[in-house]
Amino acid sequence: xxxxxCQMIRVAEYKAPMTRRITPVILCGGSGTxxxxxxxxxxxxxxxxxxxxxxxxxxxxxxLTQEDVFAPPVIVAGAAHVALIEEQLAGRAxxxxxxxxxxxxxxxxxxxxxxxxxxxxxVCPSDHHIADTDxxxxxxxxxxxxxxxxxxxxxxxxxxxxxxxxGYLERGRALSKGVYEVARFEEKPERARxxxxxxxxxxxxxxxxxxxxxxxxLAELASYRPAIAEGCAAAMTQSTSNGAxxxxxxxxxxxxxxxxxxxxxxxxxxxVAMVEADMGWSDIGSFASLAEHLPRDxxxxxxxxxxxxxNGQNLTVLAGGKRVSVAGVDDLIIVVDxxxxxxxxxxxxxxxxxxxxxxxx
Amino acid sequence: xxxxxCQMIRVAEYKAPMTRRITPVILCGGSGTxxxxxxxxxxxxxxxxxxxxxxxxxxxxxxLTQEDVFAPPVIVAGAAHVALIEEQLAGRAxxxxxxxxxxxxxxxxxxxxxxxxxxxxxVCPSDHHIADTDxxxxxxxxxxxxxxxxxxxxxxxxxxxxxxxxGYLERGRALSKGVYEVARFEEKPERARxxxxxxxxxxxxxxxxxxxxxxxxLAELASYRPAIAEGCAAAMTQSTSNGAxxxxxxxxxxxxxxxxxxxxxxxxxxxVAMVEADMGWSDIGSFASLAEHLPRDxxxxxxxxxxxxxNGQNLTVLAGGKRVSVAGVDDLIIVVDxxxxxxxxxxxxxxxxxxxxxxxx
Numbered sequence: 001x002x003x004x005x006c007q008m009i010r011v012a013e014y015k016a017p018m019t020r021r022i023t024p025v026i027l028c029g030g031s032g033t034x035x036x037x038x039x040x041x042x043x044x045x046x047x048x049x050x051x052x053x054x055x056x057x058x059x060x061x062x063x064l065t066q067e068d069v070f071a072p073p074v075i076v077a078g079a080a081h082v083a084l085i086e087e088q089l090a091g092r093a094x095x096x097x098x099x100x101x102x103x104x105x106x107x108x109x110x111x112x113x114x115x116x117x118x119x120x121x122x123v124c125p126s127d128h129h130i131a132d133t134d135x136x137x138x139x140x141x142x143x144x145x146x147x148x149x150x151x152x153x154x155x156x157x158x159x160x161x162x163x164x165x166x167g168y169l170e171r172g173r174a175l176s177k178g179v180y181e182v183a184r185f186e187e188k189p190e191r192a193r194x195x196x197x198x199x200x201x202x203x204x205x206x207x208x209x210x211x212x213x214x215x216x217x218l219a220e221l222a223s224y225r226p227a228i229a230e231g232c233a234a235a236m237t238q239s240t241s242n243g244a245x246x247x248x249x250x251x252x253x254x255x256x257x258x259x260x261x262x263x264x265x266x267x268x269x270x271x272v273a274m275v276e277a278d279m280g281w282s283d284i285g286s287f288a289s290l291a292e293h294l295p296r297d298x299x300x301x302x303x304x305x306x307x308x309x310x311n312g313q314n315l316t317v318l319a320g321g322k323r324v325s326v327a328g329v330d331d332l333i334i335v336v337d338x339x340x341x342x343x344x345x346x347x348x349x350x351x352x353x354x355x356x357x358x359x360x361x
Numbered sequence: 362x363x364x365x366x367c368q369m370i371r372v373a374e375y376k377a378p379m380t381r382r383i384t385p386v387i388l389c390g391g392s393g394t395x396x397x398x399x400x401x402x403x404x405x406x407x408x409x410x411x412x413x414x415x416x417x418x419x420x421x422x423x424x425l426t427q428e429d430v431f432a433p434p435v436i437v438a439g440a441a442h443v444a445l446i447e448e449q450l451a452g453r454a455x456x457x458x459x460x461x462x463x464x465x466x467x468x469x470x471x472x473x474x475x476x477x478x479x480x481x482x483x484v485c486p487s488d489h490h491i492a493d494t495d496x497x498x499x500x501x502x503x504x505x506x507x508x509x510x511x512x513x514x515x516x517x518x519x520x521x522x523x524x525x526x527x528g529y530l531e532r533g534r535a536l537s538k539g540v541y542e543v544a545r546f547e548e549k550p551e552r553a554r555x556x557x558x559x560x561x562x563x564x565x566x567x568x569x570x571x572x573x574x575x576x577x578x579l580a581e582l583a584s585y586r587p588a589i590a591e592g593c594a595a596a597m598t599q600s601t602s603n604g605a606x607x608x609x610x611x612x613x614x615x616x617x618x619x620x621x622x623x624x625x626x627x628x629x630x631x632x633v634a635m636v637e638a639d640m641g642w643s644d645i646g647s648f649a650s651l652a653e654h655l656p657r658d659x660x661x662x663x664x665x666x667x668x669x670x671x672n673g674q675n676l677t678v679l680a681g682g683k684r685v686s687v688a689g690v691d692d693l694i695i696v697v698d699x700x701x702x703x704x705x706x707x708x709x710x711x712x713x714x715x716x717x718x719x720x721x722x
Binding site for chain 1: 398669671672680682683684687688689690693695697700701703704705706708709710712715716717718
């Protein structure tokens with residue numbers, strides 16, 4: 001039903017005059033240690049072809065390329081990944097803001113907002129999967145009406161199960177068609193609380209997507225975190241550029257205390273609102289999440305590479321260049337990359353980040 | 362108690378005159394597919410350092426080197442393994458009978474018996490582990506008294522649990538001190554039957570060890586399997602030798618129909634008798650069996666090589682040259698060799714032989 005609703009909205013939006021295209025702001029800061037050994041510091045999660053031919057970053061670029069809606073993206077990333085980004089941009093127009101240091105999402109987004117200055121910007125993680133692009137686009141158009149009214153829009157993802165690894169948004173009263181107040185931001189819940197959220201019908205996952213006027217965000221940031229706002233403004237005023245690369249001033253940026261956009265702005269501002277959408281979103285945050293998106297055979301096994309199984313079901317095996325043979329075991333996730341072999345299970349996949357290998361040891 | 366009893370017997374035996382030293386006959390015919398990928402056709406189970414520094418073949422040689430008891434061994438093996446055998450003999454005196462074809466144990470032992478001609482021979486698999494060498498030696502001396510009386514002696518291994526993968530011997534009436542008739546040879550039993558064997562107190566494992574006068578064995582073989590006896594006699598009459606290597610005639614040997622010593626002779630002959638011994642024997646026939654013999658840490662994990670575990674117990678990991686990381690999984694056996702990675706569990710370890718890799722595919 002939400003698809004039909006959103007598509008109706010989308011058709012309506014196409015008729016509305018677009019004063020300005022949306023600038024996508026793609027954040028490439030995540031390390032993806034829970035996807036080690038596939039994800040490694042020199043080749044992290046956004047840039048891996050986890051679900052098919054394309055990397056999650058390439059998927060993200062692809063769904064932000066409608067030229068009537070989106071301006072060329074601004075990508076915020078560390079220096080270590082600029083070469084990978086330029087390779088995967090494959091000639092697409094984009095600007096890359098090279099963060100001099102990692103300072104979490106509020107400063108990263110503020111750098112982009114300083115660059116955009118005026119007009120709407122859509123903040124997207126570079127490492128999430130969205131199965132239903134049409135619903136995503138429809139939700140963006142609805143959110144744009146909120147952003148045009150000066151609101152900081154966030155996206156509530158229809159919560160299909162009681163995930164304890166995500167934050168939640170509680171829907172408040174309706175503000176306009178499809179736009180709601182956020183009654184409450186909820187941290188990653190315990191399982192009982194997550195079950196209650198699912199039962200409530202008012203809670204959705206916080207997908208880390210935001211849409212707002214750059215100036216509206218910067219004004220709220222200046223209210224609640226003036227030091228971050230001033231530091232980012234200074235870093236961009238003193239920035240240098242090199243082709244499509246923009247280098248904020250390192251000293252000004254390094255002096256900032258890092259904080260997430262949720263803590264710094266969204267949980268404080270009374271201008272926050274939300275759009276709900278069932279867009280087939282996943283953060284592919286662990287091998288359990290990745291495993292859910294892979295095609296499976298009659299034994300419910302998902303295999304990539306050379307995999308032999310005798311009496312084994314519900315296996316997820318990414319064999320790398322090796323041969324993986326399984327005899328009489330079910331429910332495993334097996335990942336091979338180079339000289340590293342990881343073995344875990346879906347309920348334990350969050351533990352992967354604690355392994356010495358994932359911590360670079 | 363059996364240790365004390367056997368040591369008493371051993372001391373007694375030392376005083377008895379030894380008419381002739383025992384010739385060990387070491388059979389190297391097993392393929393060990395259930396230990397793939399460690400065991401491979403070109404480097405099979407007997408020649409691998411599975412339990413420590415020494416291979417099972419080297420262990421076997423080491424426990425047969427008391428010069429007052431044992432003559433240099435006769436090793437029966439296929440041509441493919443002669444180089445490995447000579448390497449692991451490391452200069453020890455031995456003869457190697459090179460089988461022109463694989464024809465199971467009755468013909469292999471008959472070749473050795475033809476070579477020994479007269480005097481006692483102790484038939485030993487090359488790929489078994491015996492933890493308590495003193496008990497083994499004591500049992501050999503007891504068996505020697507039976508063999509001197511013309512009996513075909515077999516060894517009943519104290520059965521410590523209801524293993525369904527081994528054959529069993531049922532003890533009959535006593536013939537002389539520590540020597541018993543074999544009431545019955547039992548094939549690998551179903552679990553209920555194995556439990557009944559353990560409960561009976563009369564059943565022990567058939568360890569595949571035999572001690573007899575070469576001539577006594579050949580006479581019984583001639584009675585029950587004249588074709589095998591004649592074929593082996595012809596193959597040895599027409600054999601050639603090259604240093605320590607003895608090459609039976611290929612045509613004569615190839616014409617023989619292969620059969621195990623149990624089927625061809627032991628289950629038919631009324632000259633069969635047994636000695637019981639609790640010698641810490643294992644055939645290391647699967648990774649489950651190997652896992653039982655490895656040292657374990659406080660989490661009951663056994664690791665060889667680089668192994669990292671977060672929340673995992675009762676793991677057996679042989680990491681080869683790779684790094685194996687386990688997060689939140691228990692009770693696995695993980696074996697890495699070159700580009701092959703095997704994952705199984707102890708109750709399923711018998712399935713390993715069914716994997717394409719184990720079958721050379």
